[in-house]
Amino acid sequence: MVGLSSGEKHFIRGGIAQDLRSDGRQRLDYRPISVEVGIIPQANGSARVRLGATDVIASIKAELGKPNALQPDKGKVSIFVDCSPTAAPKFEGRGGEELSSELSVALQRCLLGGKSGAGAGIDLSSLTIVEGKICWDLYIDALVVSSDGNLLDALATAIKVALSNTGIPKVTVDLGTSPDDQPEVDVSEEEFLQFDTSAVPVIVTVTKVGRHYVVDATSEEESQMSSAVSASVNRHGQICGMTKRGGAGLDSSVILDMISVAKHVSEHLFSVIDSEIAAAEAAANS
């Protein structure tokens, strides 16, 4: 991104203070979201989300694996984000690793819950096949193709839509004669079970610029932020995870205020995502 002059910085901050941002939005408005599903045919589920000029692709692959010894009745999910150098030249080589790790961990925190698997947005116990022996390993891979701010929200939306598009193949299990035998699993090519995504949360990032909060900041606005709070909210309005970024310290009342703004905005975001998923599925089926 080209550097901003002090006049431009002043314009951005002034616009936000007067509830009229550079692209005409109000402080709590999202950019138009466009969603495509099923764009990666060889994956179990995939989605591409465009939030203004931010463009991310999420793909979900399910492979057979062995469950964790501490949680034998749960499957495993791993989230991996890759920032493509097409988004910005600074992501060349290993330049994008820091941002990729930050985004991966933030998404894991918001979607996968605690170490025991409690409170996860994705129901891990639906991924077991044979308790203690075989489970589904879900690999969620996200790619940032183009970046214009608000990557976390776009990624969480893409993952949610990709999960709604994901079909886990039906398996028939042959347990074998003794309990120590490795069971034989026959993975069906034809039948798929749709993943239940009603509990999957979305992430809303609230960015503080000056004395006001904006939602869905562009990268120009993010360059002027003092701090940002990303809260993951589920359909019932419960907070599933939280991350604060930025160097400035925040008063605790301000943080609580930002969280309540995130909750309020998440309702609108849920309805937009639901209608987009329905439209995409209708387009895919027709």
Next chain:
Amino acid sequence: MEFVNPLTGFRLDGRRPNEMRHIRGEIGVVANADGSAMFEMGNTKVIAAVYGPREVQNKSQQLSNQALVQCEYSMANFSTGDRMRRPKGDRRSTEISLVIRQSLEASVLTHLMPRSQIDIFVQVLQADGGTRSACINAATMALADAGIPMCDLVTSCSAGYLCTTPLLDLNYVEDSAGGPDVTVGLLAKMDKVTLLQMDAKLPMDIFENVMQLAIEGCKAVAQYIHEVLLENTKQLESRRGK
């Protein structure tokens, strides 16, 4: 395995031996980049983004009389059938980055932009054989979109030889069959080859046929890219209100 049906002459995906896969190109897919393009050859889908000419990031590499062209090739985790663990930095990616850079450097008029840097980033979204060629084609379109002066369009296509038949534009299954795979990069109007790679072995006379087939493929791609760029220019012109 029967790559070419002896009765009908069709390949595994229903194409004839001298038929290319369906190609599709689109300009301006990455808003932040100076130039960008998406190119599909069958199921192979790649995005190229060009940043430049801009100031050289590493002053020690600066060239006083021409532009520095750099290229990076990376594959997405989900691009291949089995999930890949390392998206970039492995030897194949490094080699392909070098190959793309050299092919395009032959065409970019670098002497017009001394002491600057042109970055070409190619991202493979879906790999089904011929990723090298798709990347070069996408990069050419992205350079054109960025307005970087070039002496000609660089296009690329691959060809192989299976079941005693030269085959144009191999997909992944045909490529992994173990037969020869000839990749050609061509300066289309000037009819000059900038890239030629082959693996496995071929007798000389058959090699000439296969290479000629690949060159025909390159020319067909160049024709298509030319049309897409022309259409894009017309749209820009109409937006200017002329």
